[in-house]
Each structure stands twice: as structure tokens, then as C-alpha cells.
Amino acid sequence: MAEASVRTRTTIPWLDAVRFAAALIVVLYHYTAYDLRTGIYPVTRYGNLGVPLFFIISGLVIAMSLEAAATPVRFLVNRATRLYPAFVVCSAITVAYVAFFTSGPFFTVRDVLVNLTMFGELLHGRLINGSYWTLAVEWVFYLLMFGLWCGAGRRALPLFLWAWLAISAVGIWVPLGALPRALVSHSAPFFIAGAALYLISTGKGGRTMPALVVASFPVALYWTLYKLDDGHFPEPPSQWAVIAVITACYLLVAALALRPRWTRAGPVIVQLAGRASYPLYLLHETIGAQVLHRFYRPGASGVLLIAVLVCAMVAASVALAVLVEQPLIDAIKRRLASGRGRGEAVAHAAPTATPAQQDLQ
Numbered sequence: 001m002a003e004a005s006v007r008t009r010t011t012i013p014w015l016d017a018v019r020f021a022a023a024l025i026v027v028l029y030h031y032t033a034y035d036l037r038t039g040i041y042p043v044t045r046y047g048n049l050g051v052p053l054f055f056i057i058s059g060l061v062i063a064m065s066l067e068a069a070a071t072p073v074r075f076l077v078n079r080a081t082r083l084y085p086a087f088v089v090c091s092a093i094t095v096a097y098v099a100f101f102t103s104g105p106f107f108t109v110r111d112v113l114v115n116l117t118m119f120g121e122l123l124h125g126r127l128i129n130g131s132y133w134t135l136a137v138e139w140v141f142y143l144l145m146f147g148l149w150c151g152a153g154r155r156a157l158p159l160f161l162w163a164w165l166a167i168s169a170v171g172i173w174v175p176l177g178a179l180p181r182a183l184v185s186h187s188a189p190f191f192i193a194g195a196a197l198y199l200i201s202t203g204k205g206g207r208t209m210p211a212l213v214v215a216s217f218p219v220a221l222y223w224t225l226y227k228l229d230d231g232h233f234p235e236p237p238s239q240w241a242v243i244a245v246i247t248a249c250y251l252l253v254a255a256l257a258l259r260p261r262w263t264r265a266g267p268v269i270v271q272l273a274g275r276a277s278y279p280l281y282l283l284h285e286t287i288g289a290q291v292l293h294r295f296y297r298p299g300a301s302g303v304l305l306i307a308v309l310v311c312a313m314v315a316a317s318v319a320l321a322v323l324v325e326q327p328l329i330d331a332i333k334r335r336l337a338s339g340r341g342r343g344e345a346v347a348h349a350a351p352t353a354t355p356a357q358q359d360l361q
Helices: 015-035 047-068 072-101 109-116 130-151 154-173 188-202 209-229 239-258 268-295 303-338 343-352
Strands: none
Touching: 015 047, 015 130, 015 239, 015 268, 015 303, 047 072, 047 130, 047 154, 047 188, 047 209, 047 239, 072 109, 072 130, 072 268, 072 303, 130 154, 130 268, 154 188, 154 209, 188 209, 188 239, 209 239, 268 303
């Protein structure tokens, strides 16, 4: 990496491994602590804290993508191109599985249409997979970045992040009506921390960015602990354990963003895991719950069933990523690029892109 005072990051390959680990943690939480409790429940009940890790990574990657995109519209197109192919395929598979292999309740046409907006959570729709609630949060973040670029320009990102954190923090003491929901204030500190870490890594955020990361931490802790009494946990876990996990999430992403040695490309297996992480997150929950409820026998430990199910979901996610998602993304990029007269170059480059690189394309 160049040693200039202001740098540009194009990818952080080891994020792929961390994303896969976060997805796997969420899967284990759903299977062993939520759908079917097992002996490892005391550990895996903290697995839903893999979501804040996703949000911190997203903040970092989206700040990177914001800088790489040519126009605000292109930024949103890049986001849709990255998210929609796997989302549509995994949603279709889930709806079909429920329709043909379960006794219901089945998804209606309205359910499907609401989910296809990716704003099903905000629209109070029935989610095809419960984990889809995070997609609405992600899209609010993308739209805020789009609005920032169109209004004040990308250079205003540091000021915007401070203002966003201030709104999230003020919401702790002052009722703000619908504003916190509209600005996803409960999740905002994680996105803010990730974006600030990116700006620190490139030297473009000024001297206040380390302070922003530090300031976001107690706000992130508050909103995470707030959810302990808000029905987000089957049973209230240890507050100290939650604090330890959130601290670890911050430190892990900071290490990836700020240590040059992590910018070296990871092994092929790491890249493959990164490609499978998004389909795994999208696909596992509804089908997995149905399988566990169907095949689990009272009195059995359930560990073997869960192990087989996790392996099957990972294998299916790898297959979807390689055989379905990537070809769809490549086809969409070629179609988009053909209108700009450079489809051949994109078609040649796209198949070798890692998930971290796809976030910027």
C-alpha cells in the first residue's frame, strides 16, 4: 500500500473471511439457540451479535464503494447489482420449499412483492427469511449516502457521520418520534464506525475520525444492550458478554482496516467463503427451521442434525454463489456496460472479482 498521506483503498480481501464467519455465527445462533436449543446454547445465544459485525464491515465497504463510484446513480446501481441476484434466487428457493415441502403457512403474492423491495421490515410485511430485516437497514444507509452525495458531496461524509451519530446519541435521552426509525439510529453507530475506519485508513477523514470511532462505541453499546429488553434475545444474556463481543467486533474490523499486512490477497478458500457468505445469510433461516422441526426427534441431542444441516447450507451457498449468483452479476454488468460502450472489458474482468472487489464495481 502506498505510503502517501492520502491513500485510496480498493479492497480488503480478508474481509471475505470475516463476513463468512459472521454469517456462520448467525446461522449457528438460529439453529442452536433459537430454533432448537443444544448444549452449546450458552455460547451460540450471542450469535445474533454477528449482525453488528456485518454492519461495521458494511460501513467500511460502503465508504470505499462511495469513493470508487463515478456518480451517485452508479453507486446505487452497484449496490443493487451486488445484492439483488442472490436475494431473488434465495427468496425464490425459500418460497418454493415452503410451498412444496411444508404444510404452510405459505407466502402470498403480496408477501413476495413486499419482500422484493428489500424494505419488508419497514413495511411491516411478513419476511420470507427473518434475517431479511437487515436488508432494509442496509438500504437506508445506502440511500443516506446517495442523498449526501447529491446534496453536499462526498467530501461532507465526515461531517455527516458526526451528525448521524449525534442524532443516534440524542435519541437515548430525547424521544425523536419517527426519526430514529427513518435513520436506523439503533444500527447507525456500527455503520459510522466502519466508515470512519475506512477514512482513517486512507487519511481522508481528518484528525477527528479516531475520535468518531471512539464516540460511536458507547452509543453502539447502549443500543445493543437496549435490545436485551426489547425481545431481540430469547433470554437476556450477560451484559458483560455483550460488551465483550461488541468490543471484539470493533477491534477486528479496525485490525483489518488499519493493518497493511491484511491487504494481501487471501487464499482461494477464503475468497470462496466470502462469496458464499451472502447466499448463506439469505438462505439458511426459514428452510433450516423447517428442516429442524421436521427431522428432530425428542430426546436426541440434535447436534448431528444441526451439523449436517449447516454443512448442507454452506455447500448450497457455495454452489449458488459460483453457479448462479456470479453469472447473474456478470450478465447484469455486461448489460449495463454495453450501454456505455465497454461491455467487453467488464465481461473480461468480472469473473475474477472477489466479494470485496464486487462491492466497488
